[in-house]
Amino acid sequence: MTVHLVGAGPGDPDLLTVRALRLLGLADVVVHDALVDEAVLRLVQPRAHIIDVGKRPGCGVPQIEINDLLVDFGRRYNCVVRLKGGDPYIFGRGGEEAIALTAAGVRCEVVPGVSSALAAPAAAGIPVTHRDVAVAVTVVTGHRRDGASPLDWSALARVGSTIVVLMGVAQRAAIAEGLIRGGLAASTPVAVIETATRRGQRVRRTTIAELASMDMKAPATIVIGAVAAYDLASFPVAGHAETLQPEIGQAEASARS
């Protein structure tokens, strides 16, 4: 009896790990977040219970209730998959769930996923590190819990490498202001990638000075730094989520045999 904390990747089922795919074929219960793509959910074995606990603006199941649900399922079912967008340990509260499960004596395992922090830039043809241009990449959240200490944007500006912001749509003006105040040039390139790897993916380029006035929709990943101007080989955009479905089914069949 195990609860598997599984990363579902950024959306396109092609970016699932082999282990994630195998577990979707074995799960008795799948408890998933809002950002898990429909195309990924179609890979769950048909007899599994599928439960959506996704947080959406203005509603959602409180984290404590999700933890309790996982503990309960972990005691009753052989194979529970807690399916999270991207990687479970990158701003996914996977750590909180692992702590709750372990404290309750329920076995849990983490299956890393392809985080949007890396997949979204790749989908836009952006290498987040690039020799002589960006020797580091910092992944930050633009959204802080009420009362949490604010991020030190000036310190990030001083590092002078790539900054990848998740959950930054609502706070984009404050982020841009903090970075410019911290010394980042107003002309610093920025790329915004919405719904990366999914149908409707949209990539736009701007500068940090113009970020506040750019209209954008979540889920979006914001890339800040010289590499954001690059448009190299990119991950092919969705549409293939459906067309590759049979191939994924075959991969699953061979994983089980």
Ligand SMILES: C[S@@+](CC[C@H](N)C(=O)[O-])C[C@H]1O[C@@H](n2cnc3c(N)ncnc32)[C@H](O)[C@@H]1O
């Ligand atoms: C709660 S965080 C979870 C991140 C996830 N654990 C990961 O590793 O990708 C959600 C944020 O991830 C980013 N995100 C997730 N999926 C995305 C996608 N398909 N395209 C662009 N950004 C995405 C957005 O910034 C979104 O607000």
